[in-house]
Amino acid sequence: MLGTDAGNKDSDAPDASPDASPDASPDAPPDALPEQQQAQADTDLGDFDPGIWEPVENRYGMVRLLGLREAMLPIEKPDSIKTFKFLFFPGHGLDNGEAEEREKKERGGDRDRDRKDRGDRPSKGKSKGKEKQPQGGRFVPEMGKTELVAGYVRNQWYRNISDSDVIMRDGFSLMSQEIWKVPTGHYVQQAGPAEVFVNGQATGLTRMPCLPKGWATADASAVGGPKYLDPVRAARWEVSFRSDAPRGDILVRQDVSLESDEVGCIRFGTYVLQSGPQETLEDGIIRMPISWAEPSQGGSNSPRMHAGWVTCDASSQGGPKFFTAAPEEDEPAVAAPASSAARVPREEGWDKNRLWKVCNLDDDTRSLPLVTRAEPYVPGTGRTPPEDVVVRWLKNDDVVEQIGHSKKTRGCMVMPVKLVSDDKGNEVKDAEGWVTRRLVDKQRESSDAAWLVELRDGTDLNEREHRRAHRREQRQADR
Numbered sequence: 001m002l003g004t005d006a007g008n009k010d011s012d013a014p015d016a017s018p019d020a021s022p023d024a025s026p027d028a029p030p031d032a033l034p035e036q037q038q039a040q041a042d043t044d045l046g047d048f049d050p051g052i053w054e055p056v057e058n059r060y061g062m063v064r065l066l067g068l069r070e071a072m073l074p075i076e077k078p079d080s081i082k083t084f085k086f087l088f089f090p091g092h093g094l095d096n097g098e099a100e101e102r103e104k105k106e107r108g109g110d111r112d113r114d115r116k117d118r119g120d121r122p123s124k125g126k127s128k129g130k131e132k133q134p135q136g137g138r139f140v141p142e143m144g145k146t147e148l149v150a151g152y153v154r155n156q157w158y159r160n161i162s163d164s165d166v167i168m169r170d171g172f173s174l175m176s177q178e179i180w181k182v183p184t185g186h187y188v189q190q191a192g193p194a195e196v197f198v199n200g201q202a203t204g205l206t207r208m209p210c211l212p213k214g215w216a217t218a219d220a221s222a223v224g225g226p227k228y229l230d231p232v233r234a235a236r237w238e239v240s241f242r243s244d245a246p247r248g249d250i251l252v253r254q255d256v257s258l259e260s261d262e263v264g265c266i267r268f269g270t271y272v273l274q275s276g277p278q279e280t281l282e283d284g285i286i287r288m289p290i291s292w293a294e295p296s297q298g299g300s301n302s303p304r305m306h307a308g309w310v311t312c313d314a315s316s317q318g319g320p321k322f323f324t325a326a327p328e329e330d331e332p333a334v335a336a337p338a339s340s341a342a343r344v345p346r347e348e349g350w351d352k353n354r355l356w357k358v359c360n361l362d363d364d365t366r367s368l369p370l371v372t373r374a375e376p377y378v379p380g381t382g383r384t385p386p387e388d389v390v391v392r393w394l395k396n397d398d399v400v401e402q403i404g405h406s407k408k409t410r411g412c413m414v415m416p417v418k419l420v421s422d423d424k425g426n427e428v429k430d431a432e433g434w435v436t437r438r439l440v441d442k443q444r445e446s447s448d449a450a451w452l453v454e455l456r457d458g459t460d461l462n463e464r465e466h467r468r469a470h471r472r473e474q475r476q477a478d479r
Contacts, residue, residue, distance in 0.1 A: 049061060050062040050063050050224050051063045051064070051224065062224060063224040063225065066223070066224070066225070067225075070167075070174070073174060073175060073178075075175070136148040136193070136195075137195055137198075138172070138195070140172075140173070140197075140200075140202070142200075142201065143174075143197060143200050143201055143202040143205075144197045144198065144199045144200015144201060144202050144203060145197065145198055145199050145200060146195040146196060146197050146198065146207075147195065147196060147198050148193045148194070148195055149193060149194040149195065149196050149206065151381075152190070152192070152193040152194070153190070153381050153383045154190075154383065155189050155190065155211070155383070156189070156190040156231055156383065157187050157188075157189055157190075157231070157232050157233075157234060157235045157274075158187065158188050158189075158190060158208075158210075158218070158229035158230060158231055158232065159185065159186070159187050159188075159229065159230055159232050159235075159325065159327055160182045160183065160184050160185060160186055160187075160188070160228060160229060161227065161228070161229070161230045162184065162226045162227070162228045163184060163226075164184065164226075165181040165182060165183050165184065166181065166182040166188070166216050166217070166228045166229065167181055167216065167217075168180045168181060168182060168188075168210060168213075168214035168215070168216050169214060169215050169216075170213075170214060170215075171215060172195070172207055172215050174217075176215070179213065179214050180214065180280065182210075182216065183313070185324075185325040186278070186312075186325065187232070187235035187274055187325070188210045188211070188216065188229065188277070189210060189211040189235075189276075189277060190208055190209070190210060190211075191209040191210050191211045191212075191213075192209040193209075194206055194207065194208035194209075194218060195207050195208075201223075202223060203222060203223070204219075204221070204222020204223060205217065205219070205220055205222060205223050206218045206219040206220075208229065211276075211277045212277045216228065216229065232327045233327075233366060233384055234273055234327075234366075234384055235273060235274035235327075236271055236272070236273055236274075236325070236326045236327060237271070237272050237273075237274060237288075237290070237312075237323040237324065237325055237326060238269065238270070238271055238272075238323065238324050238325075238326040239266055239267065239268050239269060239270045239272070239322065239323060240268070240321070240322065240323060240324040241268065241320055241321075241322040241323075242268040245265075247265045248264075248265030248266055248267045249265075249266065249267050249268045250265065250266045250267075250270075250310055250311075250322055251265055251310070252264040252265060252266060252290070252306070252308035252309065252310055253308055253309050253310075254308055254309070255309055256279050256281075256287045256289075256309050258281075258285075258287075258311075260309070263306065263307075263308040264306050264308060266292060266310075270292060271292070271326060272290040272291065272292040272310075272323075273290060273291050273292070273387050274288055274289065274290055275289045275290060275291050275307065275386060275387075276289040278312060283316065283317055284316025284317065285311055285313070285314050285316060285317060285319075286311070286312045286313040286314075286316075287309055287310070287311055287312065288309065288310055288311075288312040288323070289307070289308070289309050290307070290308065290309070290310055291305055291306065291307045291386070291387050291388055292305070292306055293305055293306075293387070294306060305387060305388045307388065310322065310323070352402065353401070354401070354402040354454060355399055355400070355401055355402075355420065355454070355455040356399070356400050356401075356402060356415075356417070356437075356452040356453065356454050356455065357397060357398070357399050357400075357452065357453055357455055358394045358395060358396055358397060358398040358399075358400070358423075358451060358452060359396055359397075359450075359451060359452070359453050360396075360449070360450065360451050361379060361394075361395065361396050361451060362379070362380070366384070366393050367379040367380065367393070368393065368394045368435065368436065368451050369384070369385050369390050369391075369392075369393055369394070369435075370390070370391040370392045370393070370394055370400075370417070370419065370431065370432075370433040370434070370435050371385050371389045371390055371391060371433050371434050371435075372389045372391060372433050372434070373389055373434060374407050374409060374414050374416075374434045375409065375410075375414070375434070376409055376410050376411075376412035376414050376436045377436055378412060378436055378439065378449075379436075379451060391431055391432070391433040392419065392431050392433075394419075394435065395422070395423045396423060397423040398419065398421070398422055398423050399419075399420045399421045399455070400417035400418060400419050400420060400435065400452070401417060401418045401420050402415055402416070402417055403416050403417060403418050403432070404416040406437060408440060411439060411440060412436050412437075412438070412439055412440060413436070413437045413438050413439075413440055414434050414435065414436055414437065415434065415435055415437045415452070416432075416433070416434055417432070417433070417434070417435050418431065418432045419431035419432070435451075435452065436451065437450065437451065437452045438450035438451065438452070
């Protein structure tokens with residue numbers, strides 16, 4: 001009888017392959033590797049360089065590939081799947097620790113629902129009001145989970161320190177529509193808390209919302225890219241264009257429109273402060289709102305502040321770049337006008353004579369401002385006031401007189417004062433405003449930080465207390 005003998009085992013056995021390993025087990029999974037091959041694979045991974053780029057050897061590093069992918073975005077769907085809708089599972093891709101945490105929350109929610117069904121009241125104990133605050137963030141498929149970056153400062157300025165434009169996209173996703181770009185050296189304002197990836201392929205990548213609209217990658221150094229944005233104290237520019245015109249080199253207009261009224265003219269070498277987001281006109285010309293100071297007339301030491309719009313960059317139309325970024329503070333702080341309209345009047349009924357001395361400031365001359373409104377500006381946070389509300393930047397050992405009651409606002413005590421003398425002991429006149437005296441927010445670190453100490457008989461109270469304590473210690477030692 002022709003055919004295959006059912007009892008012949010060799011008839012059903014596959015042909016022996018010269019590449020088959022004698023160590024391979026028939027029960028091993030398909031992707032299991034023999035020990036020698038696994039060792040070789042580990043060695044190859046150990047030699048992997050994410051920055052390599054050798055097309056001849058077919059070796060392509062992750063950094064260059066990610067850069068190419070970024071240049072291709074947004075990537076359109078192929079015609080064959082354009083009508084498909086994708087379903088993302090927010091919990092998919094979490095590691096074991098996050099899965100366990102989610103299960104705990106779900107179990108806790110079940111207990112709360114059971115308690116509510118029974119009519120029980122929520123438990124009250126010592127932990128009331130001390131629950132862990134939500135961290136925010138989001139889960140992005142194929143990238144990972146994010147958390148909010150601590151230390152957000154409203155309207156903080158950043159400068160593009162990279163060698164390429166920073167792409168501003170319409171949404172958080174890197175796949176969202178590109179809406180504008182921040183050229184190298186230009187500034188951008190933070191619009192809300194930044195988010196950093198804490199796991200997944202994009203761990204360490206930081207995305208930040210910016211004014212007037214959009215999201216930018218602030219730092220990609222953790223994934224092999226550059227750091228794009230670096231915080232600065234102020235968005236300062238220097239006029240770098242010289243026209244030799246009698247009136248000046250740069251024309252300042254009242255509004256963003258090139259047809260708006262003229263409000264001034266500034267010369268080559270003048271420092272100005274950017275006061276808001278730049279705007280790009282339809283022809284590509286970049287316009288920028290600024291403020292700048294000019295010497296006052298009539299012998300006053302306080303310069304006059306002006307504001308308006310200028311053309312920052314006209315290279316899109318074959319014109320020049322009129323300004324150069326000057327982030328470093330190379331010159332002393334400029335004081336705003338101390339006119340009668342900007343002065344803080346002495347509070348009616350205030351008859352106390354309390355003097356305070358400025359202390360605990362760094363060497364930076366622009367850390368504690370005297371301003372025309374009751375708003376806190378905490379040293380060291382990077383939050384700075386607009387130049388048009390600054391009366392003066394205070395220094396250590398400046399002496400001020402309190403002229404009204406302090407106010408608590410945004411976790412700080414602010415106090416109306418008049419500057420009496422500077423750090424050299426020289427008398428100062430016509431300098432009044434509000435100053436941040438100390439922190440009172442217990443949720444902040446260093447909640448006891450203070451930058452003014454009260455003087456009694458020419459000596460600050462901290463020093464008096466120190467002397468009293470020293471005398472008490474001496475008396476106890478003599479007993």
